[in-house]
Structure formats: C-alpha cells, structure tokens
Amino acid sequence: MGASTSSLPAGELDRISIESGLSKQSVLTLYKRFLQLTTHREKDSGQYFLTKEDFLNIEELRLNPLGVRIIDAFFADAEVGEREKVYFYDFVKVLSHFRPINKNKPHLWNTREAKLRFAFTMYDLNKSETITKDEFKNILQMMIGSNVSEDQVNSIADRTMREADKDNDGYITFQEFCHAMEKTDIEQKMSFHFLA
Ligand SMILES: [Ca+2]
Ligand SMILES: [Ca+2]
Numbered sequence: 001m002g003a004s005t006s007s008l009p010a011g012e013l014d015r016i017s018i019e020s021g022l023s024k025q026s027v028l029t030l031y032k033r034f035l036q037l038t039t040h041r042e043k044d045s046g047q048y049f050l051t052k053e054d055f056l057n058i059e060e061l062r063l064n065p066l067g068v069r070i071i072d073a074f075f076a077d078a079e080v081g082e083r084e085k086v087y088f089y090d091f092v093k094v095l096s097h098f099r100p101i102n103k104n105k106p107h108l109w110n111t112r113e114a115k116l117r118f119a120f121t122m123y124d125l126n127k128s129e130t131i132t133k134d135e136f137k138n139i140l141q142m143m144i145g146s147n148v149s150e151d152q153v154n155s156i157a158d159r160t161m162r163e164a165d166k167d168n169d170g171y172i173t174f175q176e177f178c179h180a181m182e183k184t185d186i187e188q189k190m191s192f193h194f195l196a
Contacts (some may be wrong), residue, residue, distance in 0.1 A: 010089070019091050019159050021107040027092065049085035050074075065142050076121050088105040094118070113178075120177050130171035133161050 008016075008031050017024045032144045037057060038048040061067040075083045083090070096109035097118040099160045108114070123139050137157045151180070164172050164180035174181070181192060 003147060012089075016089060016092050020096050020109055022092070022096070030092055030095070031088060034091055039084075047087055049087050050091065053083065065145065066139070069142070073118055073121045076127055079170065087122065116178050116181060117174070120159075120174050121180075123177075131172055133157050133178065136160060136172070 007026065013024055013027055016022070017027050020027065020154065034050070035048065037054050038050050040051060041048050041053055052075065055061060055071040061070055064070065074086050074090070086094075093109055096107070097115050099110050120131070121127070123135055125135045125138060137153055140153055140157060141168075160180075161170075161172070164176050166176050166179065
C-alpha cells in the first residue's frame with residue numbers, strides 16, 4: 001500500500017512550511033509518512049489524498065480511544081464543510097493542532113483557539129456547532145471505557161452540562177465551551193504523539 005516515490009513540489013513545501021511554522025525537514029518527514037498512508041491519487045493533478053480507511057491504518061489512532069473522533073475531525077473543517085479527502089496540506093494543518101504552543105513563536109494553526117476548535121469538533125458529533133448532553137456522554141464513554149456505570153456517566157454529564165451551559169438552553173456553544181475550558185490545560189489534553 002501507499003505511494004512509493006514522489007517529492008513535494010518546491011512551492012508547496014515552502015508554502016506549507018511557512019503556514020504551519022514547521023521546518024522544511026519536518027514537512028518532508030510528514031510527507032514521507034503521508035505517502036506511506038495514502039492509497040489514492042487524483043487522476044488530473046496527481047495529488048495524493050487520504051480517505052478514512054487510510055487513517056484507520058494509523059496505529060496511534062486505532063489504539064486511541066478517541067481515534068475515530070480524531071479521524072472525523074480531520075474530515076470536518078469549519079471553512080469547507082465535510083470533506084471526503086484529506087490532502088497533504090489539510091493533513092499538516094490538522095496535525096498542527098497537536099503541536100505544543102510556542103509562546104515566543106505564536107502560530108495561526110497552533111493557537112489555543114485552534115486547539116479548542118478542534119476539540120469542540122470532536123465532541124460535536126453531528127457537526128451542528130453545539131454540543132448536547134448526549135454528545136458529551138458519548139465521548140465520555142469512549143474516554144473512560146466500560147469500567148464506569150451508566151449512572152456515573154450520567155451524573156458526570158449532568159454536572160458538566162450544568163457548569164458549562166451558562167444560558168441553560170441544553171446546548172453548549174463554542175463560546176460556552178471555551179469558557180468551560182478556561183482552566184484546562186488544553187495542550188496536555190490535546191497531546192497526540194504523531195509528530196516526531
Ligand atoms: Ca451537535
Ligand atoms: Ca447554552
């Protein structure tokens with residue numbers, strides 16, 4: 001599987017390196033990994049892209065309890081709506097959300113807001129821009145596994161909703177979500193060992 005040989009066009013390499021804040025060497029390392037994962041290529045442009053099936057071959061994601069949600073989030077983007085293909089540019093962009101924030105070198109793809117946005121997308125199963133108690137329970141169950149009873153999950157979800165849903169309308173908006181996460185170390189929560 002995967003594409004054997006190909007190189008990233010120089011212009012693309014420069015652009016991604018500048019926009020992501022990653023060194024060219026890191027971009028090339030990621031591209032190598034990307035080529036190992038991809039099984040598809042556009043007929044016209046020759047561009048490689050990843051499908052959901054390709055992502056499921058990533059061991060770190062398969063073993064991660066939130067793996068399926070992380071994969072979903074790669075395919076959901078606030079700007080372009082639901083995607084079916086993840087090109088290398090998109091791939092690097094989403095991965096950037098998992099890089100530690102460098103306070104001296106702030107970067108658009110890697111801000112706290114970008115990380116929160118990504119986390120929010122993972123919770124928001126139906127991509128309605130709000131999180132309901134059911135959606136929250138769903139991810140909670142994935143995170144804590146089956147050791148905790150349904151009652152306990154329910155009570156955690158109730159408490160979280162009470163705290164986060166400031167206007168008490170049953171939906172957590174992105175704004176409410178950010179507020180609730182104010183004291184959370186999102187960097188640590190969003191760590192995901194993918195980038196070397
Ligand atoms: Ca929702
Ligand atoms: Ca609300």
